[in-house]
Amino acid sequence: MAELILEAQDVEFEYPDGTKALKGVSLSIEKGKKIAILGSNGAGKSTLFLHFNGILRPKRGMVRFAGQDVRYNHSSLMELRKKVGIVFQDPDSQLFSASVLQEISFGPLNLGLTEEQVLQRVQQAMAATGITELQDKPTHALSYGQKKRVSIADILAMEPMVIICDEPTAWLDPKHTIQVMELLNGISRQGTTVILSTHDVDIAYSWADYIFVMSDGRVVGEGIPERVFQDEGLLRQADLAQPWLVEIYHEFKQQGWLAKGVPVPRTKGELLELLKRDTPGQALVVSG
Amino acid sequence: MFSIDQYAYSNRMRAVHPGERFAFAILTMVICLAFPSTVTQLAILLLMAGVVILWAGIPFRFYLKLMSLPFSFLVVGVVTIAVSLSRNPEPTLQGITVWGVTIGVTDQDLRVAVELFFKSLGAVSCLYFLSLTTPVLEIIAVLKKLRIPVLFIELMSLVYRFIFVLMETADRIYTAQSSRCGYATIKNSYLSMGQLASNLFIKSYHRSRMLFTALESRCYTGELKVLEPHYTVSKVNILIIVVIDLALVVLALNTGGGFVG
Ligand SMILES: Nc1ncnc2c1ncn2[C@@H]1O[C@H](COP(=O)(O)OP(=O)(O)OP(=O)(O)O)[C@@H](O)[C@H]1O
Ligand SMILES: [Mg+2]
Numbered sequence: 103m104a105e106l107i108l109e110a111q112d113v114e115f116e117y118p119d120g121t122k123a124l125k126g127v128s129l130s131i132e133k134g135k136k137i138a139i140l141g142s143n144g145a146g147k148s149t150l151f152l153h154f155n156g157i158l159r160p161k162r163g164m165v166r167f168a169g170q171d172v173r174y175n176h177s178s179l180m181e182l183r184k185k186v187g188i189v190f191q192d193p194d195s196q197l198f199s200a201s202v203l204q205e206i207s208f209g210p211l212n213l214g215l216t217e218e219q220v221l222q223r224v225q226q227a228m229a230a231t232g233i234t235e236l237q238d239k240p241t242h243a244l245s246y247g248q249k250k251r252v253s254i255a256d257i258l259a260m261e262p263m264v265i266i267c268d269e270p271t272a273w274l275d276p277k278h279t280i281q282v283m284e285l286l287n288g289i290s291r292q293g294t295t296v297i298l299s300t301h302d303v304d305i306a307y308s309w310a311d312y313i314f315v316m317s318d319g320r321v322v323g324e325g326i327p328e329r330v331f332q333d334e335g336l337l338r339q340a341d342l343a344q345p346w347l348v349e350i351y352h353e354f355k356q357q358g359w360l361a362k363g364v365p366v367p368r369t370k371g372e373l374l375e376l377l378k379r380d381t382p383g384q385a386l387v388v389s390g
Numbered sequence: 391m392f393s394i395d396q397y398a399y400s401n402r403m404r405a406v407h408p409g410e411r412f413a414f415a416i417l418t419m420v421i422c423l424a425f426p427s428t429v430t431q432l433a434i435l436l437l438m439a440g441v442v443i444l445w446a447g448i449p450f451r452f453y454l455k456l457m458s459l460p461f462s463f464l465v466v467g468v469v470t471i472a473v474s475l476s477r478n479p480e481p482t483l484q485g486i487t488v489w490g491v492t493i494g495v496t497d498q499d500l501r502v503a504v505e506l507f508f509k510s511l512g513a514v515s516c517l518y519f520l521s522l523t524t525p526v527l528e529i530i531a532v533l534k535k536l537r538i539p540v541l542f543i544e545l546m547s548l549v550y551r552f553i554f555v556l557m558e559t560a561d562r563i564y565t566a567q568s569s570r571c572g573y574a575t576i577k578n579s580y581l582s583m584g585q586l587a588s589n590l591f592i593k594s595y596h597r598s599r600m601l602f603t604a605l606e607s608r609c610y611t612g613e614l615k616v617l618e619p620h621y622t623v624s625k626v627n628i629l630i631i632v633v634i635d636l637a638l639v640v641l642a643l644n645t646g647g648g649f650v651g
Contacts, residue, residue: 157606180609183607190604195600199616200527200550201527201619205616208615208616212609212611217617240395241554242551242554257608
């Protein structure tokens with residue numbers, strides 16, 4: 103079995119005002135994978151994330167990092183937060199400095215690196231997120247998408263083993279959505295485990311290796327994208343739509359434009375490939 | 391205020407060491423305040439205007455607009471000092487008497503008023519020079535070098551960052567309100583204004599909690615450590631500053647008696 107990096111076991115959590123945000127969450131995340139967590143507003147995604155680096159402590163249940171139970175003393179928490187980084191949903195409540203460079207240097211400086219090492223990491227993170235030209239601009243002069251990239255660079259510069267992004271594409275336009283998703287792909291290729299939450303089923307479907315579906319404080323389903331998105335009962339329970347690729351796949355299959363037994367395509371390219379390959383599909387291409 | 395911030399980041403003096411700019415502004419301001427020489431104060435006023443417009447490249451009209459802000463305040467303040475109202479006037483008071491009340495100026499009051507006027511304007515021009523050419527961030531860096539307490543510095547940088555976040559939030563709430571006729575009548579306006587203020591407070595509180603969480607998750611331990619930028623000190627610039635300020639002191643000592651007199 104593959105190595106597990108993060109696990110939650112029957113995690114329950116209640117906010118001080120009495121809101122039961124998590125009602126027994128159990129899940130296991132494999133090292134190096136691209137994980138998407140889906141769920142409607144208030145499902146408990148952000149709350150779960152804050153458990154993964156020890157900001158919140160479960161009322162009941164257990165969180166494990168790399169096979170070890172998370173301990174809540176100061177030095178263990180610092181160790182954990184070095185390895186699990188969270189990019190918050192709203193960059194304006196993450197970015198504390200008016201200088202882009204100083205902002206990104208905060209995390210690595212807390213790791214106890216020398217100034218040269220920090221500067222090098224900051225420059226690498228800026229290059230990876232494509233914000234090198236913005237380093238002399240004040241934070242408040244950046245656009246939303248640029249701030250978002252700075253907030254990702256913040257965490258990237260700490261070189262954690264796991265990067266968690268809370269709704270990285272919320273409020274981004276299509277172009278910047280693609281940019282951010284490509285950036286996350288790049289980070290994943292370096293071997294980092296990437297976890298994100300999103301409402302966008304199309305993104306989750308094409309991007310993720312594995313998906314968890316949350317609803318009302320629980321994990322109600324999980325699996326590889328192809329399976330999760332064909333489980334209509336699950337999608338209905340969690341108020342999720344079907345990705346357009348899956349919908350079209352079913353439509354085409356019903357029309358007989360796709361042969362029986364072809365797998366669901368994961369990307370637009372794969373779909374076109376299927377259409378070209380299948381004989382009935384070819385007829386379609388020729389006549390259309 | 392927001393254009394000042396923009397110019398601070400984009401002016402042509404960005405490459406000059408912020409410590410040099412800081413020293414120039416503060417030294418000149420001290421000279422301006424210390425010597426009772428109106429000629430020197432006028433010289434400082436012109437000098438700062440020249441540096442800001444010609445060297446830093448700030449548009450003349452914008453600078454004029456900025457200077458006119460304290461100007462109107464000053465005129466009001468200075469007039470109240472210069473003009474006296476009295477029922478039994480001292481003999482030095484020159485003016486007109488209506489129904490037993492004399493309105494007029496004394497020679498001495500006038501002198502004080504004029505001196506105060508140019509002194510204030512000169513000092514303001516020094517501060518404008520600093521704020522138009524030096525972003526708050528660089529001023530903070532200089533203050534750090536001067537060993538100002540960390541708490542003060544961190545507060546200053548957080549306040550600076552979140553002024554803009556606050557303005558943006560207020561702007562959004564205002565737009566949302568006015569698109570629903572929140573400011574259509576006077577009564578509505580008062581109501582909406584109140585809601586805006588309380589909302590802003592709640593949102594800021596919420597945001598400060600979020601910020602703390604975000605800092606914590608990046609191993610925050612109570613100090614906002616960040617990389618300090620390095621600037622190169624220019625001997626030529628320091629020489630220029632010394633020469634100019636010395637010249638101003640010499641001028642002040644030679645005209646110490648003041649302008650009016
Ligand atoms: N600080 C808090 N105090 C009290 N209740 C909270 C707090 N934060 C979240 N909650 C509540 O906990 C529940 C789960 O919230 P959470 O933010 O984890 O959901 P989410 O899945 O991230 O939703 P979204 O998609 O809207 O971000 C919600 O009912 C929410 O109202
Ligand atoms: Mg959330």
